[in-house]
Structures are given as structure tokens and as C-alpha cells.
Amino acid sequence: MESYKSEKLKSYDVDHKKLLVGFAKYSDAEQYVAENGGLLVEVGFLDGNDNPVLTNAGGLMDKKLHYLADAGPEYKFIHSGDPAFKQYADELQKIKHDMLKYSPEEKYITDAEFETAEDPIIVLKNNHFESVTSRERSKYLKQTKVYEIGVLK
Numbered sequence: 001m002e003s004y005k006s007e008k009l010k011s012y013d014v015d016h017k018k019l020l021v022g023f024a025k026y027s028d029a030e031q032y033v034a035e036n037g038g039l040l041v042e043v044g045f046l047d048g049n050d051n052p053v054l055t056n057a058g059g060l061m062d063k064k065l066h067y068l069a070d071a072g073p074e075y076k077f078i079h080s081g082d083p084a085f086k087q088y089a090d091e092l093q094k095i096k097h098d099m100l101k102y103s104p105e106e107k108y109i110t111d112a113e114f115e116t117a118e119d120p121i122i123v124l125k126n127n128h129f130e131s132v133t134s135r136e137r138s139k140y141l142k143q144t145k146v147y148e149i150g151v152l153k
Contacts, residue, residue, distance in 0.1 A: 019150050020150055055147070
């Protein structure tokens with residue numbers, strides 16, 4: 001029974017092997033390995049481009065995390081799978097609603113924006129909101145080192 005969405009996985013060729021990344025949770029990658037074989041690995045996108053390298057620098061395997069972004073001590077990336085994400089997303093929605101003065105009907109419809117956005121990441125700088133981006137775009141921001149759990153086949 002697949003809980004991960006295989007159509008959302010991104011494939012790369014690394015050392016003549018297929019590498020899959022984009023798992024929504026660490027357990028989804030574990031489940032993928034159990035059902036389809038392969039080796040659970042940590043992947044780094046370290047050069048500001050879409051060039052994956054095998055690494056253990058993010059410590060994802062030990063922490064059982066699926067995603068980590070590091071752009072230095074002043075930045076914090078909060079992934080949609082992070083428990084703090086909902087709190088920040090709710091606050092951002094309240095601010096947006098207050099600024100735009102939506103009608104109750106519009107508020108109901110727009111509440112789904114963070115839910116349906118493609119893998120959203122909230123970016124904080126010095127603990128203040130800076131932007132919302134996607135997991136994919138986080139690879140290209142602010143010389144960020146992005147680590148993801150992957151499966152090598």
C-alpha cells in the first residue's frame with residue numbers, strides 16, 4: 001500500500017544508478033525501499049544547482065529527517081512537514097487576510113493556498129518571515145545547502 005506519491009519523486013542518474021528524491025517523509029522513503037528495493041541514502045545539493053551528491057553531512061539518516069536546508073545561522077527553513085509550519089502558515093494567512101480584507105467566502109477558498117502549494121517552505125531570516133518558496137527552489141537560494149533523503153537503485 002503506497003502512501004508516498006511516486007509521481008512526485010524526482011529521478012537523477014548518479015554513478016550510473018537511479019537516484020530518487022522528493023519523499024514527503026522519511027518513513028515514505030523507508031516504505032519505498034521495503035516495497036521496491038534500493039538503498040536509503042542522504043543526498044546533498046551543495047553547489048546552488050540541481051547536482052545531487054551522496055553525503056551524510058546533513059545527518060538525515062541519524063535524525064530520520066527527509067529534508068534539511070542550511071543557509072547559515074541567520075536563516076531557518078521550515079518545511080511543510082515540520083510541526084512549526086502550520087503555526088507560521090496560519091499566522092501568514094491571518095496577516096494576508098487582514099491586509100486584503102477578504103470576504104468570508106474568499107477566506108474559506110484562500111485558506112487552501114498553503115495546503116495546495118507545491119511542497120512549501122517558509123524562509124525566516126533572523127527569526128522574521130522573509131518568504132515562502134518551494135522545496136525545489138530552496139536549492140538555488142542564498143547559497144543554501146539542501147539535504148534530502150533518497151533511494152539509490
